[in-house]
Amino acid sequence: MATLLILNILWQVSVLAIVTIGLAVVFGQLRIMNMAHGELVMIGAYAPVMTSLLGLPGYANIVVCLVTVGLIALLMERLVIRHFYGRAFDSLLATWGLSILLRETVELIFGRGYQSVPQYVPGTFSISGTDYPLYRLVVMAGIIPIFAGLYIWYRKSKIGVEIKAMVENPSLAQACGINTSRLSAGCFIFGALTAGVAGLLLAPTIRVEPMMGLDYLIRSFFSLVIGGLGSFEGLFIGVGIIAGAQSTLGALFNQTYGYLFILILSIVFLWLRPDGIYRRS
Amino acid sequence: MTGSQLGFSEIKCGYGDTQIIHGISGRVNAGETLGVFGRNGVGKTTLARTLVGEIPLSAGAVSLRNDDIGKQLPYERRRMGLSYMPQTGLVFDNLTVRENLSLANSSLSPETYFEIFPRLGERLDQPAGSMSGGERKILSFVRVMLEEAQVIVLDEPSEGVQPENIECMQQCILARQSLGCSFILIEQNLSMLMTLSSTLLGLESGRVVFESERNTCDRSDLLSVLSL
16 A cells, blocks of 8 residues: 555656646746646647557657647747747736647547547556556656756756856847847747657556646646746655645545645745745845 | 948937937947947947847947848847947856856867956856856956957946956956957946057947047046046
8 A cells, every 4th residue: 555655656746747847947947837738738648649540650659749749839939939938927828828729629630538548568567566557667767867867958058058048137148149039949849848748658547638738737837836946956846745745645535635735735835935945046 | 330340330229219329330440449438327338238239229230340230139249259248237147157158159268267367267166146246247258258259348347346357357358459359348447448449439418429549538538528
């Protein structure tokens, strides 16, 4: 029981981390409150369905996911998002409209019904006598090096420095020769692609349907509220608290208590500590 | 403006509907410095920001080595060889000194400057925001000096800097001048202006009220403009 609970908490933390990283980039760095983030997760989750409809082999899922989400993100950025950088509230309204548009479009193409996606890695693995889905273990193990790589890249790479410079002082960044328009677009598309990949990874473990994105958006947003914007440390603190509390309360009582807890916690943070636990100096 | 490194002709600009600069012209040749001075609020910083593209022109022209750059964005002007040290917001506080200098995208080594400004070399891994105002000025100054630009616009580089470091800044500027680099130096420090400038431009209410070669004027001429 304890092993299963721990594994489930780790799974929820992993899932929420991969969903939230994109929102952290877009909201934390570009100050775009992307209400369509959940829909990008949803479109990523539909990639296996699209691959199947196109008659492509299963390994093409990732290509279909990246191309579809990348093109949608590019269109969103060029047509709408670029006019709202640094305007969090305005961007919230604009991306809310986009989220409805994306959801309705998916509904028009695939219908309202649930889509089931077969397991990419079938089977179970026994840990301390507890059988646990092998696919979940593979995803959890894979996430650690991916996040470590992203952390090092952000801290050490030239582009990481340019992103931090652009976020702090766009005007001076331009004077230093940084094409802030292109860099912002790159950040937005990167954030969208991570959302799409998160959806693709989640697809075999959930029911894929047009409304699925909302839940991920809310939990991602609350994670950033509690953890704090603009750092990996804040992201992991927030994700750990939200996913950990929701899984534990969900297992001990029921899911409603889990949701209620994170809602109350988020309100408390927005009220008393709006910068989150991990404040950057 | 033919033959000049940077030239600007009858430029007019401002903020929104408020026009600050009312038709200013000037030029700087290779290896020379154009000194710009005037009281606070006469449009010196607005002129600098317009030259580097932060403020759009409402009239007039700006050229860099005879190429019209009036419509280029700031990052494009930087890549074309025009560097800028702003008066305020001049470093990235959340980045370390090393990261700030890395944004110069330079093949030049900063070691030479660490010998001149040793405090910079000692604080490479500290956030720039933890430095004093004068140290930040020096950091910004060194960044633009590393940028390998043909023209550098300096907006009050000596403000808040210790006298011995101002002297070091002057030596750095003279060294770059001897290599053909041009400067537009906006300064309140008359000694620095008189030491470095080949031409002087005095501004009042967004207009040129004084223009002279350095060797045909003296400090009292500049003071008379400042007392207008």
